[in-house]
Amino acid sequence: MKKYLLAIAFAGTMPALHAQDDLLALLNDSAEVKAYSTASWKSTRVINGHSTENTAHGVLDFRIGHRFGFISDGVSEFFGLDGSTVRLGFDYGITDRLQVGIGRSGYEKTVDGLLKYKLLRQCESGCGMPITLSLVASSSITTLVKDKLPWYEEGRTDYFTHRLSYSWQLLIGRKFSDGFTMQLMPGVVHRNLVRYAEEKNDVINIGIAARYKISKRLALTAEYYYVLPDQLAKPTATELANDPNAGYKNSLAVGIDIETGGHVFQLHFTNSTGMFERAFITETVGSWEKQQIHYGFNISRVFTLHRPKKG
Amino acid sequence: MTTRDLLLTAALVLPVALSAQERWTSRNGNVSFSSSTPMENIEAKNNKVSSIYDASRGEVVFVVLIKSFEFEKALMQEHFNENYMESTEFPKASFKGKVGGIKPGDLSKPGSYAVTVTGDMTIHGVTKSVSTSGTFTADPTGRVEASCDFTIKPSDYGIKIPGMVKDNIAEDVKVQVRIDYTVN
Numbered sequence: 001m002k003k004y005l006l007a008i009a010f011a012g013t014m015p016a017l018h019a020q021d022d023l024l025a026l027l028n029d030s031a032e033v034k035a036y037s038t039a040s041w042k043s044t045r046v047i048n049g050h051s052t053e054n055t056a057h058g059v060l061d062f063r064i065g066h067r068f069g070f071i072s073d074g075v076s077e078f079f080g081l082d083g084s085t086v087r088l089g090f091d092y093g094i095t096d097r098l099q100v101g102i103g104r105s106g107y108e109k110t111v112d113g114l115l116k117y118k119l120l121r122q123c124e125s126g127c128g129m130p131i132t133l134s135l136v137a138s139s140s141i142t143t144l145v146k147d148k149l150p151w152y153e154e155g156r157t158d159y160f161t162h163r164l165s166y167s168w169q170l171l172i173g174r175k176f177s178d179g180f181t182m183q184l185m186p187g188v189v190h191r192n193l194v195r196y197a198e199e200k201n202d203v204i205n206i207g208i209a210a211r212y213k214i215s216k217r218l219a220l221t222a223e224y225y226y227v228l229p230d231q232l233a234k235p236t237a238t239e240l241a242n243d244p245n246a247g248y249k250n251s252l253a254v255g256i257d258i259e260t261g262g263h264v265f266q267l268h269f270t271n272s273t274g275m276f277e278r279a280f281i282t283e284t285v286g287s288w289e290k291q292q293i294h295y296g297f298n299i300s301r302v303f304t305l306h307r308p309k310k311g
Numbered sequence: 312m313t314t315r316d317l318l319l320t321a322a323l324v325l326p327v328a329l330s331a332q333e334r335w336t337s338r339n340g341n342v343s344f345s346s347s348t349p350m351e352n353i354e355a356k357n358n359k360v361s362s363i364y365d366a367s368r369g370e371v372v373f374v375v376l377i378k379s380f381e382f383e384k385a386l387m388q389e390h391f392n393e394n395y396m397e398s399t400e401f402p403k404a405s406f407k408g409k410v411g412g413i414k415p416g417d418l419s420k421p422g423s424y425a426v427t428v429t430g431d432m433t434i435h436g437v438t439k440s441v442s443t444s445g446t447f448t449a450d451p452t453g454r455v456e457a458s459c460d461f462t463i464k465p466s467d468y469g470i471k472i473p474g475m476v477k478d479n480i481a482e483d484v485k486v487q488v489r490i491d492y493t494v495n
Contacts, residue, residue, distance in 0.1 A: 023363045023372040024407045033359060035378045035402075039393045056385030093385075124378075124399070178399050216394045217473075261476060262386065304384045 034126035040175040043264045043300050044091060044099065044116075046209040046223045047253040048272055048280045052132040052173035052183055054118055055093035058306030063089040063103075065275040067296035070286060080295060087275040092305075097121075107274040108150075114138035122174060134171040136187075139164060140276050151195055162193035167277035169207075179213035185225075189281050200231040203282050211257070219257040221266070225281050226250050232282060245292075251284045266298040333366040333415055335455055340490035342375055346481035353387060353480065355380040362490050364457065366415045371428065371457075373406040373488075395470050396435055404434040408441075418449045428459065434468040445488070459488040 041051035044061065055061045069083025077083060089103030089112075097118040104111050120133040142163040146152060151162070166189070173183030185207035194201055209223035227250055235246035255268025271286030271293050273279065286292035340360035346353045359379040364371045377398035382388040392398040408430015417424055429442040445459030462483045465472060472480050 023365060023370060024374070024405060027361045027363060027372055027374040028403070028405070030361065033376050033379060035376075038378075039389050059385055125402070178397075261390075261479075302386055304386075307383050 035124045037122040037124045037132070037175045040122070040132065040173060040181045041211055041221075042219055042257040042259055043266060043298070045266070045298060045300075046183075046211070046221055047255050047266060047268050047270060047298070048251065048275055049185060049207055049209065049223055049225065049277070050114075050116060050134070050136045050169065050171060051209065052118070052134050052171050054097065054099040054116060054134075055091045055302070057093045057096045057308045058304060059093050060303045060305050061091040061101075062301045062303070063087075063091065064299045065089070065105075065296070066298070067270070067273055067275070067294040070292045070294060072291040072293070085273055085275075085294075103276065105275055105279070107276075107279055109143045110140050110274070110276060110279070111143060112138055112140035112276040130174060132171070132173045132175075132183075134173070136169040136171060137167070138277055139166045140278055151193060159193075165189065165191040165278040167281070169277070179219075180210070182208070182210045184208055187277070187281070189278050191278060191282065194233070196233045199233045203231045204228045205281050207281075217259045220255075221257055221268070222252075222254045224250065224252050227281060245287045245290050247285075248282065249284045249287055251280045252288060262301060264298075264300040266300075268296055268298075269293050270296055335364040335366065335418070335492035335494055337362045337490045337492050340373075340488070342373075342486065342488050344380075344484050344486045346484045348479055348481050351479040353382070355382045355388070355391065357381070360488075360490065362457075362492070364410065364455075364492060366413070366418060369410050369413075369415075371406075371408055371410050371430075375404040377402055377404060395465070395472070401434075401436045404432070406430060406432045406441075413447060418447060418455050421449050421451045423448045432463075434463070435470050437468040439467055453494065455492040455494075457488070457490045457492060461486055 041053045044051060044053045044055055065087040067085045069077055069080035071080045073080050073083070085106050087103050087105040089101055091099055091101035093099050099116040101114040102112070114136065115138070116134055116136045118132065118134050120129055120131060122132040123129040142149065146158045149158070167187060169185050169187035171183050171185050173181065175181045187205050187207065189203045189205065191201055191203070205225055205227045207223060207225040209221070211219045211221045213219040232248040239246040249271060251270065251272040253268050253270035253272065255266055258265040258267070271288050272284040273286070273294065274283060286294065338361050339358055340362050341356065341358050342360045343354065343356040357375060357380045360373060360375050362371065362373045377396045378392060380388070380391065382391065408428050411427040411429070413424045413426050424447045425444065426447055427442065427444050431438050432441045441461070443459060443461040445457060448456045462485050464483055465480070466482070
């Protein structure tokens, strides 16, 4: 009889066991698939510098960067709107993790090339990586005619290598929530030729950038590049006499990203004129206190050139 | 062991064995959708769909990971996840329903069976009752394919489409489900 009771008790638990294996719960528990964070930034650039976003595999990104003159130029220059500096660029995604790009800037008639590789990708589910880590390597060459070069002197040989500069950056980024992303960018800019002996050829710098989405299609952005002290040329006595604010400044930019289907518009204010690393990290002269700020915009338009087969 | 004990054991074990035999599963089912308007055609495929069809209970469930939909254009995929489906907040779509028009055991015989499917569809955090028809096809090797076509309206599931792109996204999105089940 004891055996029977046991059997009945056991059988009694059967329907319970059955009900418990709710099919949907069963699937939900096992349907965890590895996924990486996406859309940490609206664009591959925060404002001047790179974000941890890459152009996707097979996608060509045509970028127009435009900076007006300094707002401080006043009404005679229509608060800077009469002046302009432009960078036109093409970026392409060789894979989802490797991006190459080329650009031409009006600033010192510079051509720049870049390579960005995503070493680590922040994980959203099914894995554990908390950050995205990218490496950005870029180089630039000044194509000014010899006598327009900033270092031009009568009789001085114009070496090709003097026109080159390089930049390496690590981007350490994290998308903290759907709306908030931040990244740190330690880097070094190498200039083959500097103007003064006390200047460093290798300029160590660190940037910080953040974005906050205020709606699905609008985001506020900011970026700041800090150049470690005593690396750039100090202003001379005469320069200081003319302008007590003379000398190189850290680059600060604040802006707004607007996304409209295939385009991203980035509108911003920045004290930097150039739109490649050497220019905005080591050659920013504008001072925010003196309203030496450019109003500027970037326009990005993507074209899908190649449709990768996905597994 | 007495006969009585044997019978008892059989009575306990058999229901489990039976129900297990009638349960079909898939981890790599296909769900694709298309939206066509004069302005733009949009298509996406997801081949990581999980599903269980329990024939003995006449029940079918699906789980679809939104991020696993693949588009021809990377930017479309980003917008789909970021702006429309909000896949970080709602990572999965699911369906749970009853299958009618087929009896337990039917699928062990090769043939094509028209079925009706009725149940609850959850997309973008919104659950709706839906009803549609589909087909189970059992081939002589024991493979079972389920197929089903229906349309859904993004607006029914609280997916907002801004005026700017209203002409590019259809009001009725065609959905195609193709699942190759294996028995387990």
